[in-house]
């Protein structure tokens with residue numbers, strides 16, 4: 531159901547000279563949703579985000595929020611806020627002053643802006659660090675301060691450009707849980723740009739996957755993963771094989787690709803390598819027409835009957851796990 535708080539892109543195009551970065555994109559971002567804008571480098575994710583934020587002009591089309599065309603408004607009047615990859619905290623200001631800076635620009639008095647900054651810092655678990663300077667914070671803490679600073683303007687839509695990319699893998703998982711929790715608590719939309727498939731699958735209520743300046747597929751993380759529309763989507767999300775059978779191409783999840791016994795339905799292939807991944811062993815094989823496939827074999831099962839590079843094996847699947855691809 532549509533809500534006035536939805537954010538809508540209507541035939542939005544961004545051109546830089548002759549180069550088309552975003553090509554006639556229309557999409558409804560539902561209010562109160564965690565959206566991940568995913569895609570390979572150069573596909574137009576950041577341009578889309580920056581146009582929504584107002585940091586980049588729209589060449590053509592409209593951006594609608596709250597029933598208003600916001601595409602020509604200055605960033606501060608849109609009802610959106612942006613959290614940058616580099617955090618961009620002012621080094622000479624305390625965390626509290628950084629967070630409340632935009633309220634100072636609006637002329638809000640000190641007591642009120644400090645009260646609101648303290649509330650936001652509590653929300654992101656940083657209340658005890660309000661008097662520190664940015665360089666006295668860890669990367670994860672700087673990231674939270676930047677989040678509090680973006681949220682203090684009470685945006686309807688928070689825009690996050692690769693917010694986790696500077697964090698180490700352990701912290702990245704922890705902070706992404708926090709981002710999701712904060713989004714739920716506030717009930718506003720987060721639009722989060724990422725290269726990371728795992729990040730998008732873990733966080734997103736809706737994945738919007740871009741390629742070559744257009745949206746290739748959108749939907750819930752589970753739907754997009756289980757029903758990739760094209761070979762590009764299957765390969766980009768990972769965890770899938772692409773198999774050709776009788777002139778048609780299918781996606782087949784690698785955890786549904788099995789080592790079977792000779793005589794069962796499937797393909798005769800040769801093992802090229804295997805990798806231990808904890809719960810599973812990824813068995814990489816090469817088959818007819820040099821097609822490369824991966825079977826994710828549960829670890830116990832693999833070690834009960836291990837295979838080695840050069841071994842001839844048979845790979846099988848259940849017909850209902852084959853998902854027909856459009857292109």
Ligand SMILES: Nc1ncnc2c1ncn2[C@@H]1O[C@H](COP(=O)(O)OP(=O)(O)OP(=O)(O)O)[C@@H](O)[C@H]1O
Nearest residue numbers: 546549550551569570571572573574575576577578
């Ligand atoms: N200011 C600019 N001037 C000219 N071309 C630009 C500009 N910004 C982006 N582009 C081009 O527009 C296309 C889309 O860029 P954009 O930054 O939106 O992609 P992206 O998906 O966010 O990539 P990345 O993940 O690498 O940041 C690219 O081909 C890029 O080179």
